[in-house]
Amino acid sequence: MPLLPNIPRLLDELAHLATISAHPAPAVTRVLFSEEDLTARAWLLTLAENAGLRTRSDSIGNLFITLPGSDPSLPAVATGSHTDAIPNAGAYDGVVGVLGGLEALRSIAESGETPRRSIELIMFTAEEPTRFGIGCLGSRMMAGTITADEARQLRDPNGISLEQLRPPQYSGDLAATRLTPGSYSHFIELHIEQGPHLEAAGIDIGLVEKIAAPAAFRLTFTGTGGHAGAVLMPGRHDAFLAAAETALAVETAALESGSPDTVGTTGVIEVKPGAINSIPCHALMEIDFRDTDLAARDAALIRIRQSAETICERRGVQLDWFLINSDPPALCSQEILAVAETHTTDLSYTSTRLISRAYHDSLFMARLCPTAMIFIPCLNGWSHRPDEFSSPQAIAKGTTLLAHTLLTLAAS
Structure with a gap:
C-alpha cells in the first residue's frame, strides 16, 4: 500500500529544530556536545519514543532509533544523517536526513506494515569537523577508521579532550562503537544536494553513485x-x-x-x-x-x-x-539505486544519477554494508549558510521515496 508521510508534521519539526541554535535565526549553530546539541538530541529521542520506536545510544553519542521487524535476527536496514551544524549554518544540511528518516519510519509504522527486517535511523555524532577538526567522527568510529585510542587524543581548539567533553550518558567503552561489516544489510541517506544541478535541471531526485x-x-x-x-x-x-x-x-x-x-x-x-x-x-x-x-x-x-x-x-x-x-571514495550500491529508481518511477518523480563531491556519513557506512544516497534540490545549491533552503515539495518527495525504498529493502 502507498506510504503517506505526514509532511506538515515533518516541516513543523524541521522548523522547531532550527530554533535550537547558539545563534539567532536564520542562522543555525549546533556544535558537538554543546548545550544546543544536547537539547536537540533529547528532543529527537522524545519524538521517537512518542512514536513508539525503540531508542539507544553508543559511547561516542551516535543515536539509534529502531522500528522492529518481524525477524529481529536479521541485520537491520539503516538510514540516517546528522543534526550538528557548523557556526552560522542553515536548517537543512543533515537534518532533512534525520527528521525525514524519522518520518519515514513513522509512516511505515502508521501504515500497519511490519517489515521483515528492522529499520534503524542513526543520528551520527559530529559529522561536521567543527569541534575536533575531523568530520564524520561517529560514523568513522562505527566503521573503525579511527580507533578508540586515536579518538581519546582528540582536542578541540581550547585543548579540551573528547573524554572531558563526553556527557555521562555516553561514558561507555569507546572501542565498543566499532561495528563489523554486515552489521546492517543496507544503508541509505537522504540529504540536500548542496549543489545546483537538480534545481537547475528541474529534477526531483538525485541518486548518488559515487562519493568523493x-x-x-x-x-x-x-x-x-x-x-x-x-x-x-x-x-x-x-x-x-x-x-x-x-x-x-x-x-x-x-x-x-x-x-x-x-x-x-x-x-x-x-x-x-x-x-x-x-x-x-x-x-x-x-x-x-x-x-x-x-x-x-x-x-x-x-x-x-x-x-x-x-x-x-x-x-x-x-x-x-x-x-x-x-579516505578512499565510496561506490554506491547498484542494488539500492535500482530499488530507489523503481520507486521514483512508481511515484512519478524525475531522477538522475549524480556524484557527491561533498562527503557524508555514507562514505564510512559503505565500509559496513551496501550504501547509497538520495539527494533533493536546494535553493541555488547553497549550503553551510543561513539562507540554505529546500522546498516543502522537495522534502516531501525525498522522504516519501526514502520510506518506500526502506520498506522494500527491509522485505528482503
Whole structure:
C-alpha cells in the first residue's frame, strides 16, 4: 500500500529544530556536545519514543532509533544523517536526513506494515569537523577508521579532550562503537544536494553513485622573524610567503590533476606573530583536497608535497607535514539505486544519477554494508549558510521515496 508521510508534521519539526541554535535565526549553530546539541538530541529521542520506536545510544553519542521487524535476527536496514551544524549554518544540511528518516519510519509504522527486517535511523555524532577538526567522527568510529585510542587524543581548539567533553550518558567503552561489516544489510541517506544541478535541471531526485574521497592535511612553516623595516628582502625567511606559495601550488595541482572532480581548498591559515611590522616566523595552514578518482587525488597530493618542500628549501623555511585524514571514495550500491529508481518511477518523480563531491556519513557506512544516497534540490545549491533552503515539495518527495525504498529493502 502507498506510504503517506505526514509532511506538515515533518516541516513543523524541521522548523522547531532550527530554533535550537547558539545563534539567532536564520542562522543555525549546533556544535558537538554543546548545550544546543544536547537539547536537540533529547528532543529527537522524545519524538521517537512518542512514536513508539525503540531508542539507544553508543559511547561516542551516535543515536539509534529502531522500528522492529518481524525477524529481529536479521541485520537491520539503516538510514540516517546528522543534526550538528557548523557556526552560522542553515536548517537543512543533515537534518532533512534525520527528521525525514524519522518520518519515514513513522509512516511505515502508521501504515500497519511490519517489515521483515528492522529499520534503524542513526543520528551520527559530529559529522561536521567543527569541534575536533575531523568530520564524520561517529560514523568513522562505527566503521573503525579511527580507533578508540586515536579518538581519546582528540582536542578541540581550547585543548579540551573528547573524554572531558563526553556527557555521562555516553561514558561507555569507546572501542565498543566499532561495528563489523554486515552489521546492517543496507544503508541509505537522504540529504540536500548542496549543489545546483537538480534545481537547475528541474529534477526531483538525485541518486548518488559515487562519493568523493576526502583528504585533509596540516602544514606548519617555521621561518625567521624580525623587524619589518630592519631585515632586507634578500635575507628573509618568511614563513607566510612559503605558505602562500604552497596555497597556490594546491590550486595548480587541483586544476592540472587530469580529473574533472578534483578540488583543493586552503581553508585555514594562521600567521604569527601577527603584527604588521614583524616578519612572520610561523604559519599554519590546513588544506582539504578531494576527488572521486583516488589515483588522481593521491598523485596531486604527492605533487603538492614536493612543491611545498621545494618552496621551503628555496626560502630557507622549515616544513612539517601532518596528514589529518585520507579516505578512499565510496561506490554506491547498484542494488539500492535500482530499488530507489523503481520507486521514483512508481511515484512519478524525475531522477538522475549524480556524484557527491561533498562527503557524508555514507562514505564510512559503505565500509559496513551496501550504501547509497538520495539527494533533493536546494535553493541555488547553497549550503553551510543561513539562507540554505529546500522546498516543502522537495522534502516531501525525498522522504516519501526514502520510506518506500526502506520498506522494500527491509522485505528482503
